[in-house]
Amino acid sequence: MIKERWPIKKQLVWAFVLVMVISILLTLLTWAAGVSFLFSNQWLQPANYYESQIPEIQQKVQEQARHKIQWTDTANQAKLEQLLPPEGITYQVVDTRGTRRYGTIQEQVLENETDLLSRLNSKTVTDSTLGFGGLVTLISPLSGERGTYSGALVLQYRLETSPSPSVSPVWTNTFLVLMLASPFVYIAAATWFMAGRVGRNVKRPIEDLILASKRIKEQDLDFTLDNHAPNELGLLSASFEDMRKELKSALTREWKLQQERSELMGAISHDFRTPMTVIQGHVELLKDSPKHVVQNAESISSHLDVIDHNVKRINRLIQDMTVAAGTDFDYFPLRREPVDPSSFWEMKQREVRFLCSSQGVQSEFRFVDRRLHTSSPLLLDVQRVGQVLDNLVANSLRYVPPKGEIRLDVDIQDLGVMQVTVCDTGPGFTEADLPHLFDQFYHGHQGQTGLGLFTAKRIVEKHGGTINASNLPKGGACITFTLDIGHSSPESFYS
Numbered sequence: 001m002i003k004e005r006w007p008i009k010k011q012l013v014w015a016f017v018l019v020m021v022i023s024i025l026l027t028l029l030t031w032a033a034g035v036s037f038l039f040s041n042q043w044l045q046p047a048n049y050y051e052s053q054i055p056e057i058q059q060k061v062q063e064q065a066r067h068k069i070q071w072t073d074t075a076n077q078a079k080l081e082q083l084l085p086p087e088g089i090t091y092q093v094v095d096t097r098g099t100r101r102y103g104t105i106q107e108q109v110l111e112n113e114t115d116l117l118s119r120l121n122s123k124t125v126t127d128s129t130l131g132f133g134g135l136v137t138l139i140s141p142l143s144g145e146r147g148t149y150s151g152a153l154v155l156q157y158r159l160e161t162s163p164s165p166s167v168s169p170v171w172t173n174t175f176l177v178l179m180l181a182s183p184f185v186y187i188a189a190a191t192w193f194m195a196g197r198v199g200r201n202v203k204r205p206i207e208d209l210i211l212a213s214k215r216i217k218e219q220d221l222d223f224t225l226d227n228h229a230p231n232e233l234g235l236l237s238a239s240f241e242d243m244r245k246e247l248k249s250a251l252t253r254e255w256k257l258q259q260e261r262s263e264l265m266g267a268i269s270h271d272f273r274t275p276m277t278v279i280q281g282h283v284e285l286l287k288d289s290p291k292h293v294v295q296n297a298e299s300i301s302s303h304l305d306v307i308d309h310n311v312k313r314i315n316r317l318i319q320d321m322t323v324a325a326g327t328d329f330d331y332f333p334l335r336r337e338p339v340d341p342s343s344f345w346e347m348k349q350r351e352v353r354f355l356c357s358s359q360g361v362q363s364e365f366r367f368v369d370r371r372l373h374t375s376s377p378l379l380l381d382v383q384r385v386g387q388v389l390d391n392l393v394a395n396s397l398r399y400v401p402p403k404g405e406i407r408l409d410v411d412i413q414d415l416g417v418m419q420v421t422v423c424d425t426g427p428g429f430t431e432a433d434l435p436h437l438f439d440q441f442y443h444g445h446q447g448q449t450g451l452g453l454f455t456a457k458r459i460v461e462k463h464g465g466t467i468n469a470s471n472l473p474k475g476g477a478c479i480t481f482t483l484d485i486g487h488s489s490p491e492s493f494y495s
Helices: 008-040 051-066 074-083 113-119 169-217 232-271 273-288 290-295 297-325 341-358 382-399 452-462
Strands: 089-094 100-103 122-126 135-143 149-158 335-339 362-369 378-380 405-412 417-424 467-471 477-484
Touching: 008 169, 051 074, 051 135, 051 149, 074 089, 074 100, 113 122, 169 232, 273 297, 273 341, 273 382, 297 341, 335 341, 335 382, 341 362, 341 378, 341 382, 341 405, 378 382, 382 405, 382 417, 382 452, 382 477, 452 467, 452 477
Parallel strands: 362 405
Antiparallel strands: 089 100, 089 149, 122 135, 135 149, 335 378, 405 417, 417 477, 467 477
16 A cells, blocks of 8 residues: 655555556446346346347248238238337338338338349348447348248347336436446545545644644744654654754753853852952951051051952953853953062962951962072963962862861972962862862752852963862862963063
8 A cells, every 4th residue: 555654746646546446446346247237137138139039030920921911911010010029129011112011110221122132131230330239120021922922021120238128217227327427436435545545644744743833832842753754744854853953952052051141140249259358358457457557558558459459350250240141151351461470479378368267277378489580470360360269269168177277389380380289178079079070060069059160270271271170198179270371571462
C-alpha cells in the first residue's frame, strides 16, 4: 500500500493508479456477475436466440404446407403468426413475382421476380457494427398444392442480445443502467478510500506542526518533532524543529543573559561593601581622634589617601554597574596607568589590616621588589587589581575563624611579572570545589555567588596573568595570581 514516508507526489500517483486498478477489477467482476445473472434468469436473450429458432419455424411451415395450407393466401396469416414468436422476428410473405402479400414487414423487401429467384434460400446481413451483429434477412421458398413453388417467406431478426419479452423492460433497463454506472461508483469509493489513506499520512505531521505552533505561541519549547520521513512534510518538520531549537537556544541565552546580568549586578553591589567599610572606618577614626589628627598632618594625609582611593573604587564600580545594566555586560575594559608599587602596596596593606582587625583576624604582609630599578612604576589598572585583592581577602575573611590569620605576599620579579599570594588559616577548599572555583556562577559547597573569583580571573587574564588555587599542607586556602606589569613607561594605555 501507500507508505507514509513516500513523497507526497508519489503517494498521489500511486493512489490514482490503485483507484483505477481497483475500479477496473471490480467493474469486470460486477459485469461478469451481472451478465451471468441476466442470462441465467433469462432477463436477456443471447444474440443467436432467434437464429436458433429459424430451422424449427421453417420445418413447421413446410409441414403445414403438406396439409394443403396455401401460405400466400391472406386467410392463413393468423396460422402463420402462431408459428412465429410474438416479438423479435418479423416476416413477409411474397408470391412468385416477389410481390408482398402480407406480414409485419411493411416495406417491399424484394424488387421483382428476378430479385426473388436470386436471393431464394439466402441469408443477408445489414446494419452490422464493426462486423458484429446486424439485421439478418432470410428468404425461404414456400410450397403450394402438390408441392409446387408458390412464393417465399421472408424472415428478419437482429443478431444481437436483446431483452426477454417475458420480463418487464423497466427492470431490465434499470439493471443494465446500474451495471453501466458501477465503474463510476467504484471510482468514487476507491477515491474516497485512497484519499483517506493519503489524508492520514499527511494529517499526523500537519497536526504535529499545528500543535507545535500553538505550544510555541504559549512559550512552551520543551518538545520535539520526530517526523523524519524523507518527504516534503518530513523536511518541513525538520525545518520547524531546527527553528524551535534555535528559538529555544535564543530564549535560553536571553534568560541566562538576564540571570548573569542580575547576578553580576549583585556581585558588583557586594563589592561596594569593602570600600564603603574602609571609608567608614577611616572617617570614624578621624572623628574619634581629632586632636591626634590635627597634631599629625602626615596621619590625616594617609587617611585621606585611603578614602580617596576607595572613592575612586566606588566610582569604578558604578561604571561597571552601568555597563552591566546595558546589553553587553561582558565588556571588560582595563585602564592601565603608571603606579608606584611601594605607595600602592602600602595603601593596600593599611586597608587589609583595617578589614582584618575589624573582624578580630590577624594579618601579615610581605613585599619584595626584585627589579634592578625599583623606582620604576608599574603599569596596572589600580582599581581592577584592588578589586581582585578585595575579592580574595573578603573570601578569606568569610571563612577564617576569629584570631585566625591572613597572609599577603607580593613578589615583583625582574621579568615584568608581579606575583601576589593570599593565604589564610581557614578550612581551605574542598576537593570537589578546586577544579571549578573560577567558573562563572559556580556556587560550590560553601554557597558563594560564583562571581567573585570568576571576576578576579577575568581581571588577571586581562592583565596577561594567571590565577590558581590550592590548599596549604597544614590547612587553609591559598590563591596565587600573576600580573604582567609592563615596561617602565609613563604612558597610560587601554586594553
